[in-house]
Amino acid sequence: MIEVRALTKVYGGFRAVDDVTFRAEEGRVTGFLGPNGAGKSTTMRVMVGLTPPTSGSVTIDGRRFADLPNPGLEVGVLLDASAQHAGRTGREILTLAQQTMGLPRRRVEEMLELVSLSPAESRRRVKDYSLGMRQRLGIATALIGDPQVLVLDEPANGLDPAGIRWMRDLLRGYADRGGTVLLSSHLLHEIEVVADDLVVIGQGRIVAQGTKAALLAAAGTLVRAHALDDLAGALAAAGLAVTALGSGALRVDAETEQVGALAHAAGVPLLELRAADGAGLEEMFLELTAETAREGVAA
């Protein structure tokens, strides 16, 4: 389990991470979501001892990363796949990790096979790797010590659709065997498919967290109509919280049935009425982080 407690990181007066508290539990995939600059990477860097916190703490199975005697056996880390030594071959990087952690030599071959890097590819220098190949190598390095906890920053970045599916199955299997997985991503759909729990961060602060099921249920109803103002008025008059999503849609904190009945009573014909889950996660994400997003909410 990863436990983040009241974590704050200040860079020269700028609060990159502001009083963040959450847990990533065993046997679960926890998705860490947020727009660019929200503080995801900073939180993960503190987690694995690369950046000291200003205040607060992170523990992994009860211990600080710095106190782990052989960290690679306990925590698999993939933060920046391009940070690997460009002049070394993939095989050399894995062999170094294998030796540092005191693992049997066969782990190198096992990992290459696991991430589908061919023998020929493993002998190429990392500077000649595609981004997807670097991600695969990064995953191999993270997993070589067979750790119980994985911390992955944007692991699907650069992977093709088959690679994304492969990654998803790998992380699912890992959590199902009792592992703890924390992964950050901008690929909301990817997170939605694989995550059990979600932590959403914006401007360094947690804006939502909970099980995916609970957050999706809280996404309410999505409704679309030409007479949107009339509809919004009728729903608000009934005491419901209504949010305009752009593109002629509203998100309502209520069941579809109630929204349909109120629209009917108000004489507003509907174009669409459905539970906001699924696509709702993206809308919720954009809404929750709208103040911090650079582009505002896309219509």
Ligand SMILES: Nc1ncnc2c1ncn2[C@@H]1O[C@H](COP(=O)(O)OP(=O)(O)OP(=O)(O)O)[C@@H](O)[C@H]1O
């Ligand atoms: N070493 C540093 N010095 C000063 N500011 C920093 C430093 N590292 C990060 N920041 C700032 O902290 C904020 C959070 O950055 P961080 O990389 O954690 O965000 P992120 O959520 O991972 O974003 P992205 O999705 O773009 O990777 C940003 O505004 C960034 O400019």
